[in-house]
Amino acid sequence: MIDPLPILQSTFGFPGFRGVQESVVSRVLAGENTLAVMPTGAGKSLCYQLPAVVLEGTCVVVSPLIALMHDQLRAATAIGIRAATLTSVDTDQMETIARFRRGELDLLYVAPERASGGAFRDLLSQAKLALFAIDEAHCVSEWGHDFRPDYRLLRPLLDAFPHVPRLALTATADAHTRADILEQLGIPHDGMIVAGFDRPNIQYRISPKDNVTRQIADLVAEQPGPGIVYVQSRAGTEKLAEALAKTGRKVRAYHAGLDPAVRARNQADFVASEDMIICATVAFGMGIDKPDVRFVAHAGLPKSIEGYYQETGRAGRDGDPSIAHLFWGADDFAKARQRIGEVELHRQAGERTRLTALGALVETSGCRRRILLKHFGDDAPANCGNCDNCLNPPAAIDATEVARKFLSAVFRTGQSFGVGYIESILTGQSTERSLMNGHEALSVFGIASSPEEAALIKPVSRALLLRDALRANDFGGLEFGPEARAILKGEAEVSLIVAPKRERRRRGAQVANPTGDPLFEALRTRRRELAQEAQVPPYVIFHDSVLRDMANLKPTSRAALAHITGVGARKLEAYGDAFLDVIREAA
Known part of the structure; x- marks a missing residue:
């Protein structure tokens, strides 16, 4: 051989x-x-x-x-x-x-x-x-x-x-x-x-939605490199792209409804860029091998935990530190359960297993990576040191009593009203609607009026929807799901994660050039020029890691340059002298 x-x-x-x-x-x-x-x-x-x-x-x-x-x-x-x-x-x-x-x-x-x-x-x-x-x-x-x-x-x-x-x-x-x-x-x-499934260079973060456009804009401000934002609808990609463009970053939309020429141009622009954001449906990404994507954000729940792993895996293919941030809402889980009911019967059990795994991932107060890797059968330490929960551990509080009160209010009002109305009943807010329905006479009216319990009502409703203790009907009303009975009977507890107070993150340093080396920037400029001449993305010439090694080692001959990882014979012949000239000029 x-x-x-x-x-x-x-x-x-x-x-x-x-x-x-x-x-x-x-x-x-x-x-x-x-x-x-x-x-x-x-x-x-x-x-x-x-x-x-x-x-x-x-x-x-x-x-x-x-x-x-x-x-x-x-x-x-x-x-x-x-x-x-x-x-x-x-x-x-x-x-x-x-x-x-x-x-x-x-x-x-x-x-x-x-x-x-x-x-x-x-x-x-x-x-x-x-x-x-x-x-x-x-x-x-x-x-x-x-x-x-x-x-x-x-x-x-x-x-x-x-x-x-x-x-x-x-x-x-x-x-x-x-x-x-x-x-x-x-x-x-x-x-x-x-080989295992761990991507140790990716930092996993998961947050409940709270003005998701602002949340993603904050992430974009923090991360200066290229990024992918996955959005659940075609219209949503264009709307979010328009909003993020106001931050001053170059942003494109990508979805199957765009004119094919526009879609191809937007993808080509992103692949060739060193700082562009693309807002896309999940159709995007499988068709590219861009190694320098610094973050992947989800503006809603992925279709499955395998989809989440694959989509977040488009970040950091070059091995440099990258971020995967998922923003989720309880309605995402409700819609996902509706979709499961529409697939072939023999596939529904598998889809429910995947959704349950996603629920465990977003709900855990422990290590995100551990949950993700266990789904694929991988062993993982209790603390990975590179997810939001491990870096800044959240507290967990027992919200079982509030959950039981919420479920009781849903039942006694006829399982036909939404979260906002149930909240008004529990906190004792008299409205024309509650008077007309006669709900102010119910035993649940005002039973969660203390500030401490009132503050838990919305998070509890999300937790109950996530656990399938509640489901949303076609008219937006809440009705019991299969997990409601155990909670009402005291056979299951409901705990809530209290995320640590979020400090606004400062703009991160460019991973590509963490020390601000002017030689690295000069090499990067030369790479950009060569890429434009060859009509290929910059990373096809050399990855950032190769340029960093050039800047650190400062080779002055082809023989020395050939010893840098990632410099093969063909690239040495095609581009070696151009980069050696930049190094010599900086000496």
């Missing part, structure tokens, strides 16, 4: 493998079918790109989105890998097919819709194949959060070439989904390598 280390160093510019990369690559080079479960940022793409260079023949990569394929194509081409995409928007399809037949491609990216067709299978029989790589492999599982039916049609293609190894890759599969991937793609159970 060929030693992959020299190619790892010369082509990719890395002195050695990270994490489980070596184990995965060794299995692939030995011709063994493999499932690799690796967190975002752990270098999944190298696990097939390196074998594609080492092995004779073409590695066929099945990837779910055209934008993602084109992004990976740019990165592969920049380091000298012979790569191409075969998609519906490519105008050079005949040239790509000819290059494939001549054996001139290391990598060929295709969508599952094309890969599962008979015509593509016939094409593959006309040249030597090195490997099948199935990216975002969780899409094959109906149990998974991002199911794509065409992924389930890939097995006949793989089986038609039994001697070509297959490598499935994902970052977001729980135990059930992993088992389904193995079965659907014909990979043995002993062929699975799980």
Whole structure:
């Protein structure tokens, strides 16, 4: 078997493998079918790109989105890998097919819709194949959060070439989904390598909504680098983008309802930027591999805990410190339960499990990371040191009595009124509506009028909705959910998290240049110029970490520059002298 280390160093510019990369690559080079479960940022793409260079023949990569394929194509081409995409928007399809037949491609990216067709299978029989790589492999599982039916049609293609190894890759599969991937793609159970799910450089924060536009504007002010804000509706993305633009930052909206040219331009602007914010629906992000996203914010509840993990994982792919901040409301959980009732019956149990896991994540007074990692079967310490609860532990108070009073008021008023009305009954506020309904004669009228209890009513209503002790009906009224009985009977307690008093955070330092080194800024400026000339995003030239090493080590020759991690032979030849000139000028 060929030693992959020299190619790892010369082509990719890395002195050695990270994490489980070596184990995965060794299995692939030995011709063994493999499932690799690796967190975002752990270098999944190298696990097939390196074998594609080492092995004779073409590695066929099945990837779910055209934008993602084109992004990976740019990165592969920049380091000298012979790569191409075969998609519906490519105008050079005949040239790509000819290059494939001549054996001139290391990598060929295709969508599952094309890969599962008979015509593509016939094409593959006309040249030597090195490997099948199935990216975002969780899409094959109906149990998974991002199911794509065409992924389930890939097995006949793989089986038609039994001697070509297959490598499935994902970052977001729980135990059930992993088992389904193995079965659907014909990979043995002993062929699975799980690297773990922890992203230690991401700081997890979760807050109840309280004027979410202002809350996100505060986050934007704190974080000067690029950021993604996920919004639950198309109209919401544009409204929030307009509001955040008033902070002085460059902001774009992204959703499926935009004109395709506008949508593509907004994505391209964000990918190329070093400080832009994009407000988007969840359709955005899977199609990019931008490593320098400094924060991801959710302006509402994600669809699942796997979705949350995947979406927050788009922050900090370069390994630098990043923030994931989720803002949630009780109505988010009510809407999520309504959505579960609309999916196929056999999927509802799984969806409820995911929603319960999200509830535990937002409700906990303990470590957020521990809850998240336990969902995926990972062990985690009790204190991660890098989530809001671990950094600034909240207090918890017993609100069971107020919760029972709230539920009693909901019951005695006929389970048909909203939170505001129930609050007015509990605090004893006489209104024309309460007089007309005769509710001022009820035993619950005014039973929570003390300032201490009154202050707990809204947080308690959120907690009861989150726990499914209350549900909102189609008219906005509250009615009992399945968990109400246990609370009323004293069989379950309700505790509330009291978040520490929030100090307004000052604008954070640029992670890219924490010491304010003028040489680093000069290198960054040169990178920006080279990127514009080559019409690629700046990070395709070099990551910020590479520029920081240049600024610290100050190499003055190509030989010295070649020793910096991330500087491979192709990039050294293409860009080395330009950066060396900047270093010499600063000396």
